[in-house]
Amino acid sequence: MKLNWAERLVVNNPLRVMIQRRLIKVDQGCDRIAPQARVLEIGCGRGAGARLIQEEFQPAVLHAFDLDHRMILMAGRYLQPEPREKIFLYVGDALTLPYRDGVLDAVFGFGVLHHLPDWRGGLREIARVLKPGGLYCLEGVLPPVLSELSGRRIFLHPEHDRFYSHDLRKALAEAGFELQGRLEHKMLGILAVAVKQDLM
Numbered sequence: 001m002k003l004n005w006a007e008r009l010v011v012n013n014p015l016r017v018m019i020q021r022r023l024i025k026v027d028q029g030c031d032r033i034a035p036q037a038r039v040l041e042i043g044c045g046r047g048a049g050a051r052l053i054q055e056e057f058q059p060a061v062l063h064a065f066d067l068d069h070r071m072i073l074m075a076g077r078y079l080q081p082e083p084r085e086k087i088f089l090y091v092g093d094a095l096t097l098p099y100r101d102g103v104l105d106a107v108f109g110f111g112v113l114h115h116l117p118d119w120r121g122g123l124r125e126i127a128r129v130l131k132p133g134g135l136y137c138l139e140g141v142l143p144p145v146l147s148e149l150s151g152r153r154i155f156l157h158p159e160h161d162r163f164y165s166h167d168l169r170k171a172l173a174e175a176g177f178e179l180q181g182r183l184e185h186k187m188l189g190i191l192a193v194a195v196k197q198d199l200m
Contacts, residue, residue: 032135033135034105035057035060036058037057037106039053039062040097040108041107041108042109043094043112045110050075051080057106059106061086067091067093072089072091076089094126097128101128102128105131107130107136109136131196135193136172140192176197178194180195181193
């Protein structure tokens with residue numbers, strides 16, 4: 001689901017970078033991302049998360065996409081030329097990732113999962129493209145906030161099948177993930193790092 005004008009204002013501000021930086025530090029789970037990793041950011045917005053990922057981890061390849069073409073144009077302008085050389089931006093959909101199975105070392109999703117009408121399908125698709133041992137670093141907004149914001153008709157989010165923390169934990173496990181670190185405020189949201197299990 002694309003962001004409306006109000007959501008674009010919220011996600012394209014300096015406070016978002018602080019939240020993204022905090023996600024990277026959750027229980028130090030993301031520190032297992034090795035240099036030269038293959039990394040994907042879903043819902044990259046203006047590119048602030050991609051820049052942070054590039055600075056923190058220096059991946060060999062960083063792909064970053066957004067459903068909204070305008071966000072990709074903003075990211076192209078926001079990212080400086082040198083880091084931009086290793087960041088590949090494209091318009092895409094989290095439910096149909098254009099990668100073979102098990103090719104990525106890490107996937108980041110800063111405030112994206114709650115925008116997916118089929119968020120469980122999104123988790124399965126992320127699990128599909130990650131290698132065993134790969135990391136999924138996520139930020140999710142929980143229903144109390146979504147109901148308040150959507151009720152005021154300021155922000156648009158899927159109205160059905162919103163997830164609470166226990167729903168998310170269950171769906172992560174069903175998709176083959178094990179939580180490694182989590183920060184949660186039951187009325188606001190969750191920051192988490194999950195590891196794809198080797199089911200062989």
